[in-house]
Amino acid sequence: MSLQLQCDVNALNAAYAAALDEKRFDDWLEFFTVDAMYKVQARENFDRGLPLALIALESKAMMKDRVYGVTNTIFHGPYYMRHIIGPVRLMGNDEDLIRSEASYAVFRTKPGSVSEVYNVGRYIDTLVRTQAGLKISSRLCVYDSEMVLNSLIYPI
């Protein structure tokens, strides 16, 4: 039922954001199916149909690698993230495949600094129902922010 689905996807997004903001990256992985796609792409490229993406991970194994890199090997100044995700927009769905979108704003706080707007854009998602609940089979983060503050280290 659409009402239930709308609430479920909003709850999924809230939990997803919490995992990232609390740096529980192993939990973040569990929002995806095994063969899921995760991409972070500039709006300019997306709108023109260009393939270049800032991050493009084509399976959960690649995501795991990324998490390892982020938590163990990349040297970077630490920062907090805070996601605020807007209400979900269901784009039509059948029983097996759900397409949805939601706008997000991510704020970054560096130690001793004020919080700043870090990355804003929208999630373009494909979700599937599994025995373990809704899972993301594809999440494309299309960001407006052309100048990414420093480099983007953590997933969005």
Next chain:
Amino acid sequence: MSLQLQCDVNALNAAYAAALDEKRFDDWLEFFTVDAMYKVQARENFDRGLPLALIALESKAMMKDRVYGVTNTIFHGPYYMRHIIGPVRLMGNDEDLIRSEASYAVFRTKPGSVSEVYNVGRYIDTLVRTQAGLKISSRLCVYDSEMVLNSLIYPI
């Protein structure tokens, strides 16, 4: 039912924001009834009961004019908008007329720049049920942001 209505208005707001952020201004028009009112007003004036508004469109025909102006005649530097709309607040409703409010934050991104807080405030709405679903018969955007960055070109 209130639960259904709450979810419907949240979904309406999500779709409304997406239309503006994707610059689908003709779609934006379709969220309104034919004789709808659309106004953008500073909080200071709203709180004092003063009539002055930055934008005041008193019918869909006037909105159409505005869209034409925005897309065809006004010369302005391009920018992206991104709306994040908070959860809706139903203010009491009967079968025919729904009053609701929601807070919004709009972020602006100019080419090659970081995203910035552009306009924050709240929507004060009157909605009606039509055969084509919920429509806005009045949307008053009361913004906190006293200094509007450059001019406000697109609707909020």
Next chain:
Amino acid sequence: MSLQLQCDVNALNAAYAAALDEKRFDDWLEFFTVDAMYKVQARENFDRGLPLALIALESKAMMKDRVYGVTNTIFHGPYYMRHIIGPVRLMGNDEDLIRSEASYAVFRTKPGSVSEVYNVGRYIDTLVRTQAGLKISSRLCVYDSEMVLNSLIYPI
């Protein structure tokens, strides 16, 4: 039922934010139970289990005092607040005690200025059902923003 609860908590958060943003501080008090706890704490201290908090009010009587202070005795430059609260995350609940979290962003606008990111973080809540509806028995605001712009005057 979980669907109903999720919608109810989102509605509670929307109403809570509206009370603060409209400076209806007496209404703000009514979201809490008589013996409620309200705390605003830096994430750094929260994560380390340190007790230091920017604001710690341990009953509604203390909150009333704070409201009196804010509205009658503290000299400060006026500013507007605007809360955008993300979708709620229910953390498990039984009939009597509901635990939930939600991320928030608060924007501040000073007279004649642009809006700025003021305080971002998350609410960690305990809610109870009362005859007058859902009430907050504990709200802990854990903020990322280490450098609080000026002093924090109003509740978050």
